[in-house]
Amino acid sequence: MSKVNNNVPLEYSTEENNLKIFGFWVFLGAEIMLFGTLFASYFTLVDRTGSGPTGAEIFEITPVLIETFVLLTSSFTIGLAIHAMRLGSKKATINFMVITLLLGAVFLSVEIYEFYHYVHVGAGLTVSAFTSILLTTLGTHGLHVTMGLFWGALLVYQIAKRGLNSVTAGKTFIFSLYWHFLDVVWIFIFSFIYLKGMM
Amino acid sequence: MKEFFAQFAIPHPSLLIYIAMASIVLGTIALVAVVTYFKLWGYLWREWITTVDHKKIGIMYLITALVMLFRGGVDAVMLRMQLAVPDNTFLDAQHYNEVFTTHGVVMILFMAMPFITFFFNFLVPLQIGARDVAFPRLNNLAFWLFFMGMGLFNISFVIGGSPDAGWTSYFPLAGNEFSTSVGTNYYMLSLQIAGLGTLMTGINFITTIMKMRAPGMTLFKMPMFTWSALIANLIIVFAFPVLTVALAMGTMDRLFDTKFFSIGNGGMDMLWANLFWVWGHPEVYILILPAFGIFSEVISTFARRNLYGYTSMVWSMVVISVFSFAVWTHHFFTMGQGALTNSIFSITTMAIAIPTGVKIFNWLFTLYKGKIEMTTPMLYAMHFIPLFTLGGVTGVMLAMSAADYQYHNTMFLVAHFHNVIIPGVVYAMLAGLTFYWPKMFGFMLNEKIGKATVWVMSTGFVLSFIPMYITGLDGQARRMYTYSDATGFSLLNMVSFIGAGIMTVSFLMIVWNIWYSFKNSPRNISSDPWNARGLEWATHTPIPNYNFAITPDVTDATSEAFWDSKKNGTKLFKGKIEDIHMPNNSGQPFVMAVAFFILGFAFVFSMWYLAIVGLIVILGCMAFRSLEDDHGYHIHAHEVEETEKKYAKKGGAK
Numbered sequence: 001m002s003k004v005n006n007n008v009p010l011e012y013s014t015e016e017n018n019l020k021i022f023g024f025w026v027f028l029g030a031e032i033m034l035f036g037t038l039f040a041s042y043f044t045l046v047d048r049t050g051s052g053p054t055g056a057e058i059f060e061i062t063p064v065l066i067e068t069f070v071l072l073t074s075s076f077t078i079g080l081a082i083h084a085m086r087l088g089s090k091k092a093t094i095n096f097m098v099i100t101l102l103l104g105a106v107f108l109s110v111e112i113y114e115f116y117h118y119v120h121v122g123a124g125l126t127v128s129a130f131t132s133i134l135l136t137t138l139g140t141h142g143l144h145v146t147m148g149l150f151w152g153a154l155l156v157y158q159i160a161k162r163g164l165n166s167v168t169a170g171k172t173f174i175f176s177l178y179w180h181f182l183d184v185v186w187i188f189i190f191s192f193i194y195l196k197g198m199m
Numbered sequence: 200m201k202e203f204f205a206q207f208a209i210p211h212p213s214l215l216i217y218i219a220m221a222s223i224v225l226g227t228i229a230l231v232a233v234v235t236y237f238k239l240w241g242y243l244w245r246e247w248i249t250t251v252d253h254k255k256i257g258i259m260y261l262i263t264a265l266v267m268l269f270r271g272g273v274d275a276v277m278l279r280m281q282l283a284v285p286d287n288t289f290l291d292a293q294h295y296n297e298v299f300t301t302h303g304v305v306m307i308l309f310m311a312m313p314f315i316t317f318f319f320n321f322l323v324p325l326q327i328g329a330r331d332v333a334f335p336r337l338n339n340l341a342f343w344l345f346f347m348g349m350g351l352f353n354i355s356f357v358i359g360g361s362p363d364a365g366w367t368s369y370f371p372l373a374g375n376e377f378s379t380s381v382g383t384n385y386y387m388l389s390l391q392i393a394g395l396g397t398l399m400t401g402i403n404f405i406t407t408i409m410k411m412r413a414p415g416m417t418l419f420k421m422p423m424f425t426w427s428a429l430i431a432n433l434i435i436v437f438a439f440p441v442l443t444v445a446l447a448m449g450t451m452d453r454l455f456d457t458k459f460f461s462i463g464n465g466g467m468d469m470l471w472a473n474l475f476w477v478w479g480h481p482e483v484y485i486l487i488l489p490a491f492g493i494f495s496e497v498i499s500t501f502a503r504r505n506l507y508g509y510t511s512m513v514w515s516m517v518v519i520s521v522f523s524f525a526v527w528t529h530h531f532f533t534m535g536q537g538a539l540t541n542s543i544f545s546i547t548t549m550a551i552a553i554p555t556g557v558k559i560f561n562w563l564f565t566l567y568k569g570k571i572e573m574t575t576p577m578l579y580a581m582h583f584i585p586l587f588t589l590g591g592v593t594g595v596m597l598a599m600s601a602a603d604y605q606y607h608n609t610m611f612l613v614a615h616f617h618n619v620i621i622p623g624v625v626y627a628m629l630a631g632l633t634f635y636w637p638k639m640f641g642f643m644l645n646e647k648i649g650k651a652t653v654w655v656m657s658t659g660f661v662l663s664f665i666p667m668y669i670t671g672l673d674g675q676a677r678r679m680y681t682y683s684d685a686t687g688f689s690l691l692n693m694v695s696f697i698g699a700g701i702m703t704v705s706f707l708m709i710v711w712n713i714w715y716s717f718k719n720s721p722r723n724i725s726s727d728p729w730n731a732r733g734l735e736w737a738t739h740t741p742i743p744n745y746n747f748a749i750t751p752d753v754t755d756a757t758s759e760a761f762w763d764s765k766k767n768g769t770k771l772f773k774g775k776i777e778d779i780h781m782p783n784n785s786g787q788p789f790v791m792a793v794a795f796f797i798l799g800f801a802f803v804f805s806m807w808y809l810a811i812v813g814l815i816v817i818l819g820c821m822a823f824r825s826l827e828d829d830h831g832y833h834i835h836a837h838e839v840e841e842t843e844k845k846y847a848k849k850g851g852a853k
Contacts, residue, residue, distance in 0.1 A: 020334075022333075023406040027402050041448070125455065127458070127464070129461075129464060132451070158825070
């Protein structure tokens with residue numbers, strides 16, 4: 001480990017962490033392109049339903065609202081976790097991380113129900129170009145949440161075992177960037193896939 | 200059981216493939232035998248496979264690129280041989296499809312890409328006065344992912360069949376209906392895995408350049424190659440995710456019967472073409488900008504003058520990078536998108552000629568009043584300027600959408616893009632290779648053979664590709680595997696074939712040069728044999744693993760810091776030697792990349808249990824990395840001092 005600077009928050013205190021945080025922002029730039037490409041493809045294919053159903057026919061508002069509510073809340077709680085981390089409270093950090101992950105798990109369960117529903121009403125992955133891109137876009141976001149759950153669980157374990165130091169703090173901060181990003185993507189999904197699709 | 204093996208059979212076997220299979224098996228046995236006989240496994244593992252040293256990773260990219268240059272070259276010669284005479288039966292239509300597909304993919308993605316990545320790795324940290332890249336471990340992983348993607352692509356023709364839908368893999372041709380073998384699966388998955396590695400390289404080098412420059416090195420004091428690397432890596436980060444999505448959709452269409460690019464039920468084949476070229480056109484600039492960077496270094500060094508118009512050189516690259524994302528539609532002017540769209544993309548495409556022209560003139564103005572020294576790298580640069588300009592002019596011809604209805608999918612196009620990529624990228628890579636060879640390996644390449652190589656290569660190049668402009672305008676379609684004598688293409692195609700033969704000779708001359716120089720070149724060269732300009736020449740030869748004993752300070756210098764220190768006596772190394780922090784080697788990235796290879800292979804053949812195994816290993820590696828506690832190690836100041844003394848005795852050190 002290199003020099004530690006005590007005048008800044010823990011996650012920025014080492015040179016290595018600064019590099020990692022910067023690098024992660026660049027990675028998020030790539031992720032924006034990834035989801036941007038998916039959205040562009042979605043808008044291209046949204047009306048190309050072939051013999052399959054349209055969005056208005058299959059979308060259900062209740063699960064989507066639950067998903068939106070829990071994911072937005074989890075973005076708030078990961079913010080609280082970072083706040084707790086800056087105050088130096090290991091216990092509160094872990095608690096808010098666990099709450100975040102639980103909300104993420106609720107989101108994922110509802111999304112799995114939602115996918116089951118789509119397949120059930122005849123909107124499976126292979127039905128039409130529209131269903132293919134719909135489930136791929138949602139699935140890519142869902143896959144990111146799933147990865148986030150594994151990642152977050154490993155972090156909780158590390159904070160519990162090693163406490164808050166520049167290494168764990170840096171990792172947790174980067175995780176929070178990732179989690180907020182997933183939330184932003186969901187807002188786009190909610191607005192331009194569901195709301196637009198149901199209107 | 201029989202079914203299981205039939206799965207891996209070659210759908211279109213021929214004598215050539217059997218010969219290739221036999222030579223692969225014999226080659227592998229020979230390689231394993233040699234490594235075992237000289238007890239090199241431990242050395243390879245410790246010093247190379249697990250290395251996090253950017254210089255060694257760079258050299259591994261270089262070796263891959265050179266091997267792939269020869270693989271792609273053999274493909275090229277086969278194509279020209281087939282077309283040399285009318286009604287030839289050397290290759291059949293199917294085999295010809297496979298060969299032009301692999302030639303394109305190998306040359307762009309597995310030759311040119313690792314070649315520029317070699318320069319990123321080897322040069323960027325040295326040019327900015329850093330000890331390493333931002334993420335050394337990620338760098339190793341990026342290389343191995345790239346390598347495994349390359350490997351997966353290259354085993355396709357002996358296990359299951361080569362891709363045969365062109366390097367652009369347009370749907371519906373690339374769909375299951377028309378590409379029945381697993382070849383296109385290989386294409387989708389090997390590019391996906393190699394692309395992941397490239398994206399990691401992009402993130403790594405943006406961070407390195409933005410955050411790890413030597414004290415005093417502002418953005419507008421960066422050496423020109425580093426600037427080109429920064430811009431190219433920015434394009435990588437914004438273009439490669441598009442390819443990731445397109446390949447994932449293509450894979451799903453082929454394996455899971457989704458309907459993205461199908462003809463029925465809403466699918467849209469043009470979506471593939473759009474996504475492919477939204478990545479594919481910027482990709483061209485990912486390759487050419489670093490090439491421009493190398494030429495800038497070479498030309499200013501051997502004209503013995505500062506690069507003319509530094510600021511305009513930088514801004515022209517920035518403009519090119521922005522425009523590169525606004526021109527993709529010119530790849531399908533003739534596919535029915537309407538006059539307005541065609542006109543807009545026609546104009547944006549032609550507009551790229553402006554910043555490119557700025558660069559050409561800057562090089563010419565650098566030469567003007569320079570004290571030109573015609574070394575081998577400089578000779579490459581001198582051949583590059585006129586040949587590349589010719590390619591640029593024909594590019595503007597192609598950019599006229601109305602006229603493009605005449606050239607589209609003809610040999611004229613083939614001639615154009617080889618005319619920019621060979622003198623542009625390949626010459627730059629070879630110039631850079633010759634230029635930096637002494638820095639890497641401690642001896643110079645032979646100048647006589649080197650210069651002869653350039654002349655032979657250019658002769659071969661002109662003979663190979665200029666005739667294609669003519670046959671193209673006469674209507675010879677690209678990808679047409681044979682033609683009748685009545686078309687009148689025979690003579691010019693024969694000339695092309697002779698040109699290809701001459702180019703082959705020039706590439707063999709490079710091999711000969713390396714061997715000859717390895718045997719005969721003196722080893723006691725100084726650390727700055729070319730009297731060059733950048734910080735990369737301010738360190739010892741061979742370069743110690745920590746690069747610089749003291750981090751250089753370039754506050755008082757220009758973008759050519761080492762030149763300033765030689766001319767004006769600017770002091771580069773202030774302060775004293777301290778402990779140096781270095782990262783540890785690790786085998787984990789290699790294991791992870793192997794798991795990616797297994798995952799890719801399993802997907803190609805839809806072997807889901809094997810895919811799950813690969814996936815679990817990958818996730819396990821990620822978890823291992825997350826939980827691992829690795830702080831690297833320190834080289835103590837006194838050890839550094841001892842090493843420095845040893846170099847000082849050898850001479851040439853500063």
